[in-house]
Amino acid sequence: MSPQDLDRIRFITRHFHSLKGLETTVPLGVAGLIVGVRFFFPDDSLFSLVLDAACLLVCFLLWRRAPSYYRKILGEVEQPPKASFPKNWSVYFLVLLILALVFVQGGWRNALARAVLACFSAIFLCRWLWRDHRLSQVHWLALGILLLGALPLVSWMSKERRMELVALLYGTALILGGLLDHRFLVREMGQIAAHPATEESR
Amino acid sequence: MSTPFEQIAGLDRLVHEPTRLAILTALSACERADFLFLQRITGLTKGNLSSHLSKLEAAGLVEIEKRFVDKKTQTLARLTGLGKEATEGYWKEMEALRKSASGWLPGNAHPVPSG
Numbered sequence: 001m002s003p004q005d006l007d008r009i010r011f012i013t014r015h016f017h018s019l020k021g022l023e024t025t026v027p028l029g030v031a032g033l034i035v036g037v038r039f040f041f042p043d044d045s046l047f048s049l050v051l052d053a054a055c056l057l058v059c060f061l062l063w064r065r066a067p068s069y070y071r072k073i074l075g076e077v078e079q080p081p082k083a084s085f086p087k088n089w090s091v092y093f094l095v096l097l098i099l100a101l102v103f104v105q106g107g108w109r110n111a112l113a114r115a116v117l118a119c120f121s122a123i124f125l126c127r128w129l130w131r132d133h134r135l136s137q138v139h140w141l142a143l144g145i146l147l148l149g150a151l152p153l154v155s156w157m158s159k160e161r162r163m164e165l166v167a168l169l170y171g172t173a174l175i176l177g178g179l180l181d182h183r184f185l186v187r188e189m190g191q192i193a194a195h196p197a198t199e200e201s202r
Numbered sequence: 203m204s205t206p207f208e209q210i211a212g213l214d215r216l217v218h219e220p221t222r223l224a225i226l227t228a229l230s231a232c233e234r235a236d237f238l239f240l241q242r243i244t245g246l247t248k249g250n251l252s253s254h255l256s257k258l259e260a261a262g263l264v265e266i267e268k269r270f271v272d273k274k275t276q277t278l279a280r281l282t283g284l285g286k287e288a289t290e291g292y293w294k295e296m297e298a299l300r301k302s303a304s305g306w307l308p309g310n311a312h313p314v315p316s317g
Contacts, residue, residue, distance in 0.1 A: 001220035006227050009243050013231035016239075075239025076276075077232045189242050 012188055015131055016077040019185040021178030023066040029174030030059040036167030074189060113154055113162035120170050121147035124177070139180045143173045205302075216261055217292045221246065222254050226281065226289045229264065234280035255279060263288055 012019065034055045124144030131137040150169055154162050217223060224244045228235060235243075241251050258264040263285035267278045281289070 001224055006224065009224055009227050010231045012243060013228045013235065013239075016232070074242055076236040077239055078234045078278075080233045 008188060011132065011134070012185065013077060014079075016074075016185075017079060018127070018131075019181050020066065020070050021181035021183075021185070022062055023070065024063070025174055025178030025181060027059045027063040027066075029171045029176075029178055030055060030062070031171070032167050032174060033171030034059070036164050036169075036171050040161060040164035040168055074185070110155075110159055110162050113166050114151055116163075117147055117151055117154055117166045117169065120166075120173070121145075124173065127177075136184060140177055143177050147173060214288060214292055214295075216257070216263070217288050221250070222258060223292075225251075225254060225258065225279075226263065226285065229279060229281040230286065230289050234267075234278045237277040237279070240279060258285070 017023075034052055038052060121144045124140050124147060128137055128140035128144065131140070133141075147169060150165075154165055157165050217226060221244065225240060228240060228243050237248075237251065237255075240246075240255075241248065244251065246254070255264060255266060259266050262282060265280050265282050267280070269276050269278065
């Protein structure tokens with residue numbers, strides 16, 4: 001067991017909850033993507049409604065089933081309060097985005113679209129910093145920078161489509177980040193299992 | 203002043219053993235963890251993990267708790283106050299050992315009195 005292995009064990013244990021990407025991050029991303037697609041490509045056909053319903057069902061199933069999936073394959077860790085990354089921020093901003101899409105009109109809406117995108121970007125960057133700004137977690141930094149880079153793109157879009165684009169970008173980024181987190185967690189724990197701690201000395 | 207070799211000999215063997223150190227490291231990074239997680243994170247078999255946890259529990263470093271979840275027994279382990287002290291103390295000793303070893307020269311060695 002090398003010092004790197006011990007460091008990896010400490011990191012995974014400390015960030016176990018936020019690394020479970022399929023539990024909260026991916027369902028939130030799917031929800032954001034559905035909202036974005038629904039408003040970006042308005043379509044009242046039956047097919048579109050069925051597709052939305054199917055995506056929402058996937059989102060709901062992931063949210064409901066992922067905790068027991070992780071519990072069964074990787075076990076459980078209890079963290080002291082405030083030790084894990086506050087996931088609620090993403091939820092608050094998604095609610096804010098949906099409310100803005102439905103109720104806010106005119107110039108305020110465009111300013112809000114840029115502000116919300118900047119906030120999402122800040123959340124992603126904070127998540128990278130929260131995870132000890134490790135190279136293995138650099139996808140959150142990359143996604144945060146990509147969202148920041150998309151700010152001019154939002155300005156170029158027609159005024160009616162800006163918030164919808166933000167929802168699309170946010171959803172896609174969250175899905176990508178969540179899947180990468182999940183891949184990292186499963187792969188790292190599999191690697192440790194493949195090279196177990198020495199068992200000869202008892 | 204003791205040599206690095208004497209410092210190594212003075213390390214707590216219960217904590218210094220790599221498998222138990224891995225278990226203690228995982229437990230020091232959380233409030234408590236269940237048996238399956240510890241098995242996955244250390245890559246140990248059930249029997250080996252159970253044996254090491256028993257040793258740590260007997261030494262008072264770890265506290266084991268069993269509860270029922272979905273009609274199945276779940277075993278949870280947590281670090282006791284003594285366990286936290288022992289783990290932190292171990293890392294302090296290792297740091298001191300690293301510092302003294304970096305400045306140590308073979309000429310500084312003095313024979314250990316026999317008997």
